[in-house]
Amino acid sequence: MGLSVCVNKKLTGFSLDVSWAIGDELAVLFGFSGSGKSLTLQLIAGLMKPDGGVITANGKTYFDAARHVNAAPQQRSLGYVFQDLALFPHMTVRQNILFGAKGVPEDERNERYRELTETFYVAALENKRPSEISGGQKQRVAFARALMRRPDVLLLDEPFSALDTPLRIEMRAFLKDLRKTFQVPVVLVTHDAGEAASLADSIIVYSEGSVIQSGSTADVFSNPADERVKRLLLGQEDALRTFDKRR
Amino acid sequence: MIMDSSVVFSLRLSLQVAFAATVLIIVIGLPIAYLLARKNFPGKELLDISLTLPLVLPPTVTGYYLILAFGRNGFIGRYLYKWLDWSIMFTWYAAVLASFVVALPLMIKTGRAALEGVDRNLINAAYTLGHSEWETALKVTLPLAKRGLLAGIVLSFARALGEFGATLMVAGNIPGKTDTMPLAIYSLSASGEREQAAGMVVLLTLVAALFLYLANRYSRRIF
Numbered sequence: 001m002g003l004s005v006c007v008n009k010k011l012t013g014f015s016l017d018v019s020w021a022i023g024d025e026l027a028v029l030f031g032f033s034g035s036g037k038s039l040t041l042q043l044i045a046g047l048m049k050p051d052g053g054v055i056t057a058n059g060k061t062y063f064d065a066a067r068h069v070n071a072a073p074q075q076r077s078l079g080y081v082f083q084d085l086a087l088f089p090h091m092t093v094r095q096n097i098l099f100g101a102k103g104v105p106e107d108e109r110n111e112r113y114r115e116l117t118e119t120f121y122v123a124a125l126e127n128k129r130p131s132e133i134s135g136g137q138k139q140r141v142a143f144a145r146a147l148m149r150r151p152d153v154l155l156l157d158e159p160f161s162a163l164d165t166p167l168r169i170e171m172r173a174f175l176k177d178l179r180k181t182f183q184v185p186v187v188l189v190t191h192d193a194g195e196a197a198s199l200a201d202s203i204i205v206y207s208e209g210s211v212i213q214s215g216s217t218a219d220v221f222s223n224p225a226d227e228r229v230k231r232l233l234l235g236q237e238d239a240l241r242t243f244d245k246r247r
Numbered sequence: 248m249i250m251d252s253s254v255v256f257s258l259r260l261s262l263q264v265a266f267a268a269t270v271l272i273i274v275i276g277l278p279i280a281y282l283l284a285r286k287n288f289p290g291k292e293l294l295d296i297s298l299t300l301p302l303v304l305p306p307t308v309t310g311y312y313l314i315l316a317f318g319r320n321g322f323i324g325r326y327l328y329k330w331l332d333w334s335i336m337f338t339w340y341a342a343v344l345a346s347f348v349v350a351l352p353l354m355i356k357t358g359r360a361a362l363e364g365v366d367r368n369l370i371n372a373a374y375t376l377g378h379s380e381w382e383t384a385l386k387v388t389l390p391l392a393k394r395g396l397l398a399g400i401v402l403s404f405a406r407a408l409g410e411f412g413a414t415l416m417v418a419g420n421i422p423g424k425t426d427t428m429p430l431a432i433y434s435l436s437a438s439g440e441r442e443q444a445a446g447m448v449v450l451l452t453l454v455a456a457l458f459l460y461l462a463n464r465y466s467r468r469i470f
Contacts, residue, residue: 047371073374086372090390100385102377149377
């Protein structure tokens with residue numbers, strides 16, 4: 001199990017060139033807004049095409065510029081939770097989650113649906129529309145939908161950024177539990193050092209389209225590679241305390 | 248007002264032409280609106296402009312172009328005449344063609360805007376959940392754009408129902424054959440039969456208003 005990403009992409013006024021790999025762990029892509037973290041997720045998911053490089057997940061090649069491999073997003077086994085969650089407003093909770101069951105055999109579908117909605121406490125909401133449920137409930141529906149197909153990797157694009165602090169802390173705990181239950185590698189994009197400190201097994205620090213440091217959470221927090229990493233962690237004493245507590 | 252057979256004929260023909268043109272607009276115009284909203288291809292804006300031109304051109308100019316294309320010597324019409332020994336000119340099909348071309352821009356403009364308004368993230372989400380573009384269009388994009396699409400269909404129908412200039416050019420004004428209500432009103436009015444014309448004017452206005460009312464009511468109920 002794992003994900004390996006080595007890609008470059010030029011856009012107007014921005015250029016991304018990154019290389020990293022993770023195993024069965026929760027890796028955080030950490031950095032200021034606009035450093036290319038979300039773009040990297042879109043490249044991994046096939047929603048945008050890299051200019052060059054290789055992307056492999058769980059032994060499958062999703063993209064290889066040299067060999068002209070570029071799998072469609074539909075063929076990549078990834079669960080993607082978008083920043084705005086992207087729940088379909090015209091579908092009920094049940095329809096939203098089952099929309100994620102594409103390719104799941106009919107007889108397994110209901111079993112999986114039951115399992116996920118119970119684990120995520122959304123079973124009682126199944127006939128409601130996204131507009132009728134709370135922010136935290138929407139989050140859990142989005143996670144359930146992303147996990148219906150049992151993806152090889154889960155990609156999370158700042159999924160908690162719109163939540164207030166208590167709910168955010170609750171969702172972090174939820175994400176840790178989810179990792180235990182589903183054992184799926186997770187790539188979490190965030191610019192919140194507290195989130196990185198409380199969740200990450202490893203941290204990949206982004207700055208202006210490049211990786212400036214990567215390593216275990218302990219390494220990055222205790223030995224910031226340079227001033228830029230320090231600046232990212234600056235004023236994040238709470239985050240450091242959280243991390244100390246974990247240790 | 249005397250509902251004589253020619254009035255009934257014109258009313259029926261107008262509705263028949265407008266319905267047929269609207270069906271064509273849904274079958275052909277909707278996919279074009281989708282292509283323009285979602286795809287990038289060379290000549291895209293040129294296609295948009297050429298299909299939207301009838302919105303701003305005088306209908307007689309549109310009709311003239313249709314003659315160039317579908318007349319017996321037209322670049323399409325000549326083959327129809329050669330192979331099928333048939334010309335669309337001065338048949339009720341020509342009225343459908345004229346209504347279709349003139350009303351199409353309303354579907355394309357409204358439909359393209361509605362489809363472009365669908366949140367790109369929702370479409371991407373459907374793709375990452377394994378749904379093909381076709382399935383995503385049917386289950387996500389079109390349902391989310393349906394309000395705008397329905398508006399486009401209703402406007403197109405209303406425009407088709409009132410089409411006059413291009414129809415006159417390609418279908419003529421043949422009593423009992425191609426005289427839709429707007430054409431019949433013109434003939435009656437021109438020949439001094441003001442009372443008959445007034446009756447048809449009221450009838451056409453009522454029919455058009457009824458369709459707009461139904462469309463409004465229906466759209467409120469389903470959304």
